[in-house]
Amino acid sequence: MTKTIVAVILAGILTNNMVLSKFLGICPFLGVSKKIKTAFAMSVAVILVMVVATAATWPIYTYVLLPLKLDYLQTFSFILIIAALVQLIEILLKKFLPPIYNALGIYLPLITTNCAVLGITILNFTNNYNFVYSLANALGAGLGYMLAMLIFAGIRTKLEKANIPEFLLGLPITLIAASIVSLSFLGFAGIV
Amino acid sequence: MSNDKKTNKNLPCENKEQKTSKATNYKKVLFNGILNENPVLRLVLGTCPTLAITTSAMNGIGMGLAATFVLICSGFMVSLLRKIIPDKVRIPAYITIIAGFVTLAQMIVKAYLPAIDAALGIYLPLIVVNCIILARAEMFAAKNPPLLSAVDGLSMGLGFTLTLTVMGAVRELLGAGTIFGVSVLNGALPPMLIMILPPGGFFVFGILVTVSNKIAAKKGKPVKNKAGCDGNCEGCALKEAENND
Numbered sequence: 149m150t151k152t153i154v155a156v157i158l159a160g161i162l163t164n165n166m167v168l169s170k171f172l173g174i175c176p177f178l179g180v181s182k183k184i185k186t187a188f189a190m191s192v193a194v195i196l197v198m199v200v201a202t203a204a205t206w207p208i209y210t211y212v213l214l215p216l217k218l219d220y221l222q223t224f225s226f227i228l229i230i231a232a233l234v235q236l237i238e239i240l241l242k243k244f245l246p247p248i249y250n251a252l253g254i255y256l257p258l259i260t261t262n263c264a265v266l267g268i269t270i271l272n273f274t275n276n277y278n279f280v281y282s283l284a285n286a287l288g289a290g291l292g293y294m295l296a297m298l299i300f301a302g303i304r305t306k307l308e309k310a311n312i313p314e315f316l317l318g319l320p321i322t323l324i325a326a327s328i329v330s331l332s333f334l335g336f337a338g339i340v
Numbered sequence: 341m342s343n344d345k346k347t348n349k350n351l352p353c354e355n356k357e358q359k360t361s362k363a364t365n366y367k368k369v370l371f372n373g374i375l376n377e378n379p380v381l382r383l384v385l386g387t388c389p390t391l392a393i394t395t396s397a398m399n400g401i402g403m404g405l406a407a408t409f410v411l412i413c414s415g416f417m418v419s420l421l422r423k424i425i426p427d428k429v430r431i432p433a434y435i436t437i438i439a440g441f442v443t444l445a446q447m448i449v450k451a452y453l454p455a456i457d458a459a460l461g462i463y464l465p466l467i468v469v470n471c472i473i474l475a476r477a478e479m480f481a482a483k484n485p486p487l488l489s490a491v492d493g494l495s496m497g498l499g500f501t502l503t504l505t506v507m508g509a510v511r512e513l514l515g516a517g518t519i520f521g522v523s524v525l526n527g528a529l530p531p532m533l534i535m536i537l538p539p540g541g542f543f544v545f546g547i548l549v550t551v552s553n554k555i556a557a558k559k560g561k562p563v564k565n566k567a568g569c570d571g572n573c574e575g576c577a578l579k580e581a582e583n584n585d
Contacts, residue, residue: 168538169538170392171387171388171389171391171392171538171541172388172392172466173388174387174388174391175387175388175471178387220443220446220447221443222465223439223442223443223446223465223468224436224439224440224442224443227435227439227468227469228432228435228436228439231432231435260435261435261469261471261474262469263388263466263469263470266465266466266468266469267462267466270462270465270466271462274461274462315550315553315554316546316550319384319546319549320546320547320549320550320553321546322546323542323543323545323546323549324542324543324546326542327539327540327541327542327543327546328539330538330539330541330542331534331539333538334537334538334539
């Protein structure tokens, strides 16, 4: 455990980018990235849920599932915890912070079935992170998600005005653009 | 999720599914998932594992079969319980059923195929959030009898497996010069490592979608896929999110 917290966060943003190198959360990456504003709101919601979900799943796995030797229930319990948490966050925001709810509310239900959130909670244990490192990992991954979304939303705004060959219209050109963005992120390999 | 529950009648696939169910045509359902409604290339569902684990043809088969197992079992189960599950809590109920079968698949693969388990890693538990499975539960199993739903699961699973294997083979061939670990090119074309790295995944997927669109266009079928789930996945409110913006 020699990595510093900063290194874990930086790794999440650049070298182990959730979308571009781990392929998690591709659905919203392709679906909600048409406008920069939408992409930003979605990413903020993802960061929020990721950190809260990590804070909830880490103690439950370490102090409940492991001592009871129920670790095979990891997937099962995590998806239910995330689904319940998302509902809870939605209710709390609606009650106490209506402006934020109005901005993020619609993106919250989407996040339950976002593999990035479930992925990060499982990855925390694959990497043997302790509680603080897990939180840092979730924050880093969330920020990395935001970076990828914003860059990609910018590119897609340009793509809409570009003259694209007919056979590449729609999904194919989006994927090829994603390929080039992903290629540029390979340049960060080995930094952290 | 219950907040933005759309009435099923608005879904584009509704009418077609109902016709299929009336005809109870097992054969039609069986081949449906392989070409006409190929989950990856035509419905654009389950893109995450498609991109992530297709670094070799073998991984594609492993992932595809694990997902097929979950699709068949969860389709059967959801269909059996379709009249008991209340409409309001159906999505959580489906997710619970799916998570149960994914855990089962995980344990089987861990016990008998440790090499595949190591290669698939985190993507094996992530079958739980694979759009294909929830979408088929919602679009098909919830409206059709158990056996037909199991056949639909098999068909979708085979379509998924086939696509993953083809994509894995293409990436393995270009990236390492082998298919299923057997050397094919013998150095005739130097291996392009980039094809196995993440950018290659996006690129090959883009090309495969183009090819499948071309084939569909030749057969006179409209190009369905757009970036993102395009309202096919009931679990996603992506479309609504965009309209509201």
